[in-house]
Structures are given as structure tokens and as C-alpha cells.
């Protein structure tokens with residue numbers, strides 16, 4: 182009799198545990214597809230969202246513009262405006278002084294650590310044989326400390342892709358011999374616009390199945406955990422697929 186009572190209690194506890202465990206699996210199953218989608222989507226939105234305050238949040242996942250396409254149509258006036266944010270530390274005039282940071286006349290296409298009379302950090306000095314090409318400059322502007330670990334440039338970066346593009350197009354003109362603009366590569370995703378559409382296309386395909394899958398599973402809870410994996414799978418490949426485009430090909 183006593184043991185019956187205990188059995189009931191034990192049964193109730195076991196049932197509760199099972200129920201909670203199942204709920205957990207369910208929730209995880211429902212959540213994980215979303216988690217999987219996010220990285221893919223963040224790429225498209227990244228420029229606008231991340232505050233760049235957190236050092237090293239996500240060092241990659243930025244679609245590089247096709248410079249041959251974006252530079253000719255960039256907004257130079259807007260770029261000039263952006264560059265005023267740098268003037269606190271940088272002089273941009275020809276033969277101008279170093280300030281907190283080095284003079285930046287002719288920086289686009291120059292070598293790293295291009296000012297012989299400026300005391301660079303070892304991090305930048307070590308790159309002195311490397312050009313400040315469009316890609317390098319673009320990455321550095323997004324988040325200097327992530328792009329070049331150890332730089333002493335204390336600047337959070339420009340989170341907006343269009344700010345970086347306009348700035349680069351403007352700074353390019355501050356030179357005796359502006360860096361050549363590569364031929365447009367139509368295969369590569371177009372400018373700011375391109376970031377959204379190009380990726381929109383890939384994730385859209387991936388996202389739709391993934392979402393379709395999730396609800397379907399919701400109907401049949403038992404299937405949730407395994408199904409979550411398939412849902413993840415399509416999304417993950419989608420991301421690698423995007424980088425596959427031959428952005429740097431025409432170099």
C-alpha cells in the first residue's frame with residue numbers, strides 16, 4: 182500500500198521530469214533553426230546593426246563591394262563629410278603634419294605605415310609591405326581593432342557600408358595618383374544594394390524550407406530534434422555558397 186503511494190509519487194515526479202525534458206527538446210528544436218538563420222541574415226544587415234562597440238564580435242561576414250561598380254557612383258560629398266570624423270586625429274593634406282595619427286594624403290593604394298616619420302604600432306609597422314587596397318581599407322574602417330589586432334588607432338569604426346564606400350571613394354581622390362578603379366565585375370554582387378539582394382536570394386531559398394520545416398515539426402513534436410538538424414543544414418550551406426562568388430577574380 183505504502184509502496185503504491187510511493188510509486189504514484191515517483192511516477193508523478195518522473196512524468197514531470199519527462200515532460201520538462203520534452204519541452205526542453207521542443208524549445209531547443211524550435212529555437213535552433215532561428216539561430217541558424219540569423220548568421221545568414223546578419224550578413225545582409227550587418228552594416229547597419231552592429232554597434233562595433235564589442236571588440237571582435239564578428240570579424241568576418243561582410244560582403245566586399247565590387248569596387249569597379251561602386252566607386253564610380255559613390256557619393257563623394259558624403260564621403261568628404263565622413264572623413265571629417267577622422268580629422269581629429271588625421272591631417273589629409275599633401276605634405277601636412279602627422280597628428281595623433283599619421284598624415285593620410287594618398288593613403289588609398291599606399292603601403293601600410295606609409296609615413297616614415299610616424300611612430301606606428303608594431304601591428305601596423307609589420308604590414309609595411311602591404312598595400313592599403315580597397316579591400317584592406319574597407320575592412321580596417323569597419324572595425325580597426327578587429328581588422329588589425331594591436332593597432333593603436335582608437336576608433337570604433339564605420340558600421341555603415343555606404344559610409345565606408347563613400348569615404349574610400351573620396352579619400353581616393355586625395356592623391357597625386359589615385360588608385361586605379363578595377364573593371365566592374367558584373368558577376369559580383371552590386372553595391373550596397375547588392376548586399377541585400379544577393380544574399381536575400383540565397384537565404385530566401387534556404388530560409389523558406391527551413392521555416393516550412395520548423396512548423397511541420399511543430400505538428401509532430403516527436404520529430405523535432407532530428408528535424409532541427411535538417412533545418413540547420415540548408416541554411417549553413419547557403420552561407421558558404423555566398424562567398425563562392427568570384428569577387429576578387431579580376432584583380
Ligand code: HEC
Pocket residue numbers: 263264266267268269270271281282283285288292293294295296300301302303304305306313322331332333334335336339
Ligand atoms: C582617435 C584618433 C583617430 C581617429 C578618430 C582616426 N584615426 Fe586613423 N589612426 C590613428 C592612429 C593613432 C593611427 C596609428 C595606428 C597604429 O600605428 O597602430 C591611425 C592609423 C590609421 C591608418 C593607417 C595609416 C598607415 O600609414 O598605414 C589609416 C588608414 C587610418 N588611420 C584611417 C583613418 C580614417 C579613415 C579615420 C576616420 C574614419 C580614422 N583613421 C580615424 C588615430 C585615429
